[in-house]
Amino acid sequence: MNRLMVWLPLGFFVILVGFFFRGLSLNPNEQPSALIGQPVPVFELTDLMTGERLTREQLPRQPFLLNVWASWCITCQVEHPYLTQLSKQIPLVGLNYKDTEIAAKNWLAKLGDPYALQIFDPTGRLGLDLGVAGAPETFLVDSKGVIHLRIQGEVNDRIYAKKVQPVFEMIQ
Amino acid sequence: MKKNIMIACLLSVSLCLHAAIETYQFDSPEQEARFRQLGYELRCPKCQNQAIGDSDAEISGDLRAEVYRMLKDGATDEEIKEFMVARYGRYVLYNPPLDKHTLILWFGPAVLLILGGIFVGLRIRQSKKALEGIDPQI
Numbered sequence: 001m002n003r004l005m006v007w008l009p010l011g012f013f014v015i016l017v018g019f020f021f022r023g024l025s026l027n028p029n030e031q032p033s034a035l036i037g038q039p040v041p042v043f044e045l046t047d048l049m050t051g052e053r054l055t056r057e058q059l060p061r062q063p064f065l066l067n068v069w070a071s072w073c074i075t076c077q078v079e080h081p082y083l084t085q086l087s088k089q090i091p092l093v094g095l096n097y098k099d100t101e102i103a104a105k106n107w108l109a110k111l112g113d114p115y116a117l118q119i120f121d122p123t124g125r126l127g128l129d130l131g132v133a134g135a136p137e138t139f140l141v142d143s144k145g146v147i148h149l150r151i152q153g154e155v156n157d158r159i160y161a162k163k164v165q166p167v168f169e170m171i172q
Numbered sequence: 173m174k175k176n177i178m179i180a181c182l183l184s185v186s187l188c189l190h191a192a193i194e195t196y197q198f199d200s201p202e203q204e205a206r207f208r209q210l211g212y213e214l215r216c217p218k219c220q221n222q223a224i225g226d227s228d229a230e231i232s233g234d235l236r237a238e239v240y241r242m243l244k245d246g247a248t249d250e251e252i253k254e255f256m257v258a259r260y261g262r263y264v265l266y267n268p269p270l271d272k273h274t275l276i277l278w279f280g281p282a283v284l285l286i287l288g289g290i291f292v293g294l295r296i297r298q299s300k301k302a303l304e305g306i307d308p309q310i
Contacts, residue, residue, distance in 0.1 A: 005294065009291065028220055032263075131261065133217035
């Protein structure tokens with residue numbers, strides 16, 4: 001009994017330290033999305049490139065990446081070459097978020113357009129329904145339109161291999 | 173002289189840097205109070221420790237506008253919070269409701285305090301017992 005009383009607080013302390021230590025390595029900016037397992041929200045917007053009406057039904061019928069970007073977003077420019085390369089393996093749908101048509105088109109003309117579809121969302125309405133906090137964000141959506149993963153910030157080789165690929169292989 | 177002109181220029185520039193202040197028109201003082209309260213209870217998804225009511229982040233402005241729109245449409249506070257949680261997760265609630273996910277959050281500290289109290293109590297009793305065993309004459 002006596003010995004237990006001596007070690008119990010220490011054990012407790014070690015457990016707490018373990019929790020705090022884990023907390024140190026968590027990124028507080030990475031929030032779990034509330035939309036995991038949910039379908040892409042209903043929307044009625046236009047295609048940035050053609051100006052035609054665009055709804056949820058026109059999204060690809062196979063797993064794809066929904067990339068939220070804007071011409072004012074520096075990180076989007078950083079991840080753009082990688083996404084371009086990635087678009088050869090997995091369809092890429094763009095969600096042009098709180099941008100202007102001219103700036104967005106110029107951006108694509110300058111850096112290249114790897115997107116299969118480009119949803120134009122100048123007011124950020126669909127962004128809000130998706131729980132987007134800022135650009136870039138990337139969602140992995142399956143063939144039925146259900147969201148499986150959300151990456152906040154840049155998608156690169158490391159993030160793709162670690163987070164996206166395992167889920168992508170699972171839903172394929 | 174050049175330096176003085178430059179300083180004068182810099183000072184005049186800084187005078188122009190006012191933060192954008194939104195103006196919302198409310199139907200009643202109650203509605204305005206609810207708007208302020210919600211702005212205080214909803215957390216900015218982009219900035220860790222700020223409510224949307226006192227954050228300059230773009231997204232906070234969007235969420236404030238959404239809260240305003242919903243208030244005008246006659247939504248209840250609960251409906252507005254549910255709307256935000258459905259999109260941004262429980263994270264947006266600065267005042268989390270008591271349910272099975274938040275039990276530790278609400279009762280964890282109290283449980284720790286009670287456990288600590290029991291422990292200290294037992295220790296005191298033990299040391300008292302130990303003291304009783306000692307002959308005070310020595």
